[in-house]
Amino acid sequence: MSILFPSRLHSTKLDVTCLQQATADQAFTNAKKAGNIQAQVDALIYRALERNSGKVGLATDLCTSIEAVNSEVAAIHQHQDPASQNATAINRAITFELARQIVAIVGNPQDALKAGTFQPGSLDDNTGKGHTCDDANDAAGCIFSQGLLVPDATAAEINAAVAGVAPADGATPSTASGSSSIPVATCPPASTVTVTISISPTGTAPSTAATLTLENLQKFSGSLGGAAAPAVTPGGRGFVVASSDSFLNLPAALGRSCDIQHNNCANVANSASGRGAGLTVGQCDQQNDACHSIFA
Known part of the structure; x- marks a missing residue:
């Protein structure tokens, strides 16, 4: 991975939680000026990497004090510790968004898998190390050379996630499943994201494009007055409310x-229709309590 890092960042005091974003943002700007697409991709991958929280299971704060100049960088957040709450769904959503942003700049979306992290560590591990590695002499990166990276998705899921995403200049990016060679230790754990891919008979074109279906995580089914609770799906900063x-x-x-x-x-x-049907705000209050109770 080759990133055109800035020689220095602006001297104004910077929120340390935003240092990763600021570095990626400037690197992306430099690469864009140089016309280097792969360096732009690398800057986006860097933005999506997990940041050390110092404790197994502890998530890192998001950057909220500054905004990225480049929308591609602004759309991405860092991976979270794989042992932290909802990490599987959060990290998968980040990888899918990273893949979409890579496609938009005519890069290979399979490169998004390089932003993955390690196996979840034990919450009883007080060293903060978990299943990580640290080898300054490993040019390729020990997470790759030692086969420790656990991908957030399969190549097919990445291709499904970017289906319909148009590159900015109209070019067609590569989506070959074998174009991004990543040594891995194991398959990722099961998640709530399901993928449906249309496969055509040999020699014929598919009738429909591959689609990504995100399961609705809101399981409350009450709908007084015909008002259902909006769907909640993986995406954005972690989870998106419709x-x-x-x-x-x-x-x-x-x-x-x-x-x-x-x-x-x-x-x-x-x-008028609600009053005519006998619906009261008190009933809505009771329904709201029931909705909150299923995840409390």
Whole structure:
């Protein structure tokens, strides 16, 4: 991986949680000016790498004090410790978004798998090391040479995730499954993301493009007044609430989904049709409590 790193960052005091983003952002800018697509890809991969939290199972804070100049960098967040809460879903979502951003600059989306991290460590490990490695003399990177990288997805899932993403200049990027050689230790653990790929008979063109289906993690099924809780799916900063915002952790996203449903239910209850049907805001309150209770 070759990144055109800046010789120095601006001397203004920088929030340390934003150092990784700022470095990637400047490197991406440098690579873009040089017309070096692979260096742009490498800068995006660097942005998505896990940042050391110093403790197994501890997630690192997101950069919120500054905004990246390049939208491609702004769309990506760092991987989280694989033993941290909801890490599998969060890291998969980051890898899929990284792949989409790589396609947009006409890179190979399979390179997104290089941003993966290690096997989850034990929460009882007080050294903070987990299953990591550290070898300053390993030019390739010991996570690769020792086969310690656990990919967040398969090559087919990456291709499905970028289906329909148009490169900025209209060119067609490579999506060959074997073009990104990554030594791996094991397959990633099962997750809530499911992928449906249309496969055509030999010699014929597929009738439909491959599609990525993200499972709705909001399992509350109540819908007083016809107002269902909005879907919650992996994406964004971690989890996305349909037609709303994204959240780092799942409980926060589910809570927002429940509250949006409550507001919509109350609006129906206060309408003429709602009053005619006998729906009350009190019933909406009870439903909201039930919605929150399933993940509390």
